[in-house]
Amino acid sequence: MQYLFSSRRVLEKRMQAKKHILLCLDFDGTLVPIYPRPQDALLEENVRSGLVKLSSCKFFSIGIISGRALKDIKEKVKIKHLIYAGNHGLEIAYRGKIFIYPPAKKYIPLIIEIGKKLTRALRAFPQAVLERKGLSLSLHYRLVKLEKLSKLRKIFFKLLKPYLAVGKVKLTHGKKVWEVRPSIKWDKGKAFLWLKDKLKSRDLFSIYIGDDLTDEDAFRAVNKIGGLSILVGRRKSSQAKYYLKNIQDTQKLLRVLLERCAR
Ligand SMILES: [Mg+2]
Structure with a gap:
């Protein structure tokens, strides 16, 4: 696993070649620190405004894929035009509709x-x-x-x-x-691929960022389609190809991605 920012130039090139970027992020441990009581988690204003800017940029579609309930994750993030998936992807809010995986x-x-x-x-x-x-x-x-x-x-x-x-x-x-x-075969990875198909973009680059074991399914999915799998933190074994050291690094990555919108 490589540190993402040590391969920054290569990645920028890969991204620039694509028309659209699907950026999916987990929430707890990825965008905010892990709080002992999940209800206390708070998204910092500067992170929120970074996500708002990215989501209003035509190059990006942003999804938050969390283990929290859909209603809960929407309330925590509180940004209108994002895609939200709750319960590890079992329920997804996309373009004003709520999809629940039928089984x-x-x-x-x-x-x-x-x-x-x-x-x-x-x-x-x-x-x-x-x-x-x-x-x-x-x-x-x-x-x-x-x-x-x-x-x-x-x-x-x-x-x-x-x-x-x-x-x-x-x-x-x-x-x-x-x-x-x-006990059904649906997870963050399946939800991620579902979203990718919904976007119907032929020239799409995808990025998934997460920190926990349930994010491994999404890492596997994003690897399969040639995207970027990024683990926040380190652990012995992971499907992620890259890592970020901490949530400050996640925030830094959001700023780097925003540079694309300025052009
Ligand atoms: Mg997490």
């Missing part, structure tokens, strides 16, 4: 049921933050004290076991978070 809909009652059970079972863990997101659930354990973590894990997995056993839901792991999702 996911029938899982909503089940996810609600598991959410209710978890809320009851986790009463003794006020430090665990359960996000009930309609199409999926996230249990954030960043604030849970180490000595309580194994007990929490035990309760969580015991409750989920019967659902996992019959393959109704799947479990994914992120940074200090467990996620319960419908």
Whole structure:
């Protein structure tokens, strides 16, 4: 994996040769730091204004693809003309319409049921933050004290076991978070490719930036179509071809991309 800014010139050339750029970004850990309680995350004004400028530039289409619920991610970013995908791409707001991946809909009652059970079972863990997101659930354990973590894990997995056993839901792991999702083949990568097809641009360059394990699906997808996969931070193994050191680097990249609009 190469540091993105050490290959900057090469990348600029690749980008300049294309008419349109689809830039998709994850939110938490990519555009904002990871907050112990996700509801506290705040997008800095200068980052927001960078995204606004990029989105009003004809060369760019900007998408935010997050594990948060669609409504939540829209409220956090609060920019009108962006494309938003929530619940790891299961729900997408594009050009005034909301697309929900059809096979996911029938899982909503089940996810609600598991959410209710978890809320009851986790009463003794006020430090665990359960996000009930309609199409999926996230249990954030960043604030849970180490000595309580194994007990929490035990309760969580015991409750989920019967659902996992019959393959109704799947479990994914992120940074200090467990996620319960419908067991269907749809992820950030599929959502990204769905968007790319919607744009119908023949001369498109795509970029995906993310920091967590669920972003790996998107890295794989963007690699497949010759785009740019960028990991924020480092880890032992990743499908991303490039990395940025931190969210300040993400912000720097937004400024670099804006230079294209000035021309
Ligand atoms: Mg993230």
